[in-house]
Amino acid sequence: MATKIGTMTGGWGMQMIGFNAIMDLFDDIEANWAGSSVWLAGTEVHYAVFLEFGTSKMPAYPFARPAVDRVMQTQADGIADSADSIEELVSDLAQAISDEMSSVIQEKDLIDTGKLLRSIHARPV
Numbered sequence: 001m002a003t004k005i006g007t008m009t010g011g012w013g014m015q016m017i018g019f020n021a022i023m024d025l026f027d028d029i030e031a032n033w034a035g036s037s038v039w040l041a042g043t044e045v046h047y048a049v050f051l052e053f054g055t056s057k058m059p060a061y062p063f064a065r066p067a068v069d070r071v072m073q074t075q076a077d078g079i080a081d082s083a084d085s086i087e088e089l090v091s092d093l094a095q096a097i098s099d100e101m102s103s104v105i106q107e108k109d110l111i112d113t114g115k116l117l118r119s120i121h122a123r124p125v
Helices: 019-032 048-053 064-074 076-082 086-107 115-119
Strands: 002-005 039-042 121-124
Touching (some): 048 064
């Protein structure tokens, strides 16, 4: 599961809940700063989508959406205040979200073989 920071579209071609407000924020920021930057924050492990949204036989164990919520509530203002460019803002937000995903995975004990936790990353696209 990967989330593009900047366009805020989930890796499966759907918009994730709560991302419209974040997109509006990025639109406002982009109007004030020149440049563009897109980063992915998340995992490409195939079963991440099943953990995040659940299945007909398994409840959801979300880790990406709570991570985005936590970063936006506790870190986003500080990251925005310290950023000198849109590129720095987006990369710092992506890294913070990636770090928070790892924390949520550990808190919810979603570590089976450790593959999901090791696969969490933030990278430019």
